[in-house]
Amino acid sequence: MxxxxxxxxxxxxxxxxxxxxxxxxxxxxxxxxxxxxxxxxxxxxxxxxxxxxxGSGLFKPLRQTIESINQTLKAQLDLERHSGRTAAGVTVRVLQRLLALTAAIWHNDKTGAPVRRSLTAYDH
Structure with missing residues (x-):
């Protein structure tokens, strides 16, 4: 640090x-x-x-939130296999996947889908 x-x-x-x-x-x-x-x-x-x-009372729930976000990024967005060859390439791939997830959450919310964070319906 x-x-x-x-x-x-x-x-x-x-x-x-x-x-x-x-x-x-x-x-x-x-x-x-x-x-x-x-x-x-x-x-x-x-x-x-x-x-x-x-601030010690904040750490347990904060850690759970961070771990949940990391799991979403690694598993659902497949960020461990990003295929970026440069720092800029990795950045673009990460941002495009975050944008796709954000768009899917927005769409699922607007259409009343039971699970908002799911990309399964779009995985063809």
Missing amino acids: LGILRADPALVADRPGQTMIGDKNYFGAGFETELADAGVRLLRPARKGEAERV
Whole structure:
């Protein structure tokens, strides 16, 4: 995370007061000090032996949401086999699949389909 922030300082400079969410392995006094100096607030679960941290009640439902989204992207949209050869190619393929899913959800909602996130009816 620190490497990303060092490589592109505009990530923090252009967005003051950011909050980043990480897992319990994003820890260490030096790490957290460097983030704080950059103006970034870190939310993460407490490690064993640590006192409970602010925002800890958010992590379980948030993780379930993230895992659900990742599963949709990997399984239903087949993003693990995107066939992109360049970063731009991967980006285009990911975005086209997200657009297709969004259009299908919109269509299914407007037509009263019982399952809105399904692309099965369009998989021919």
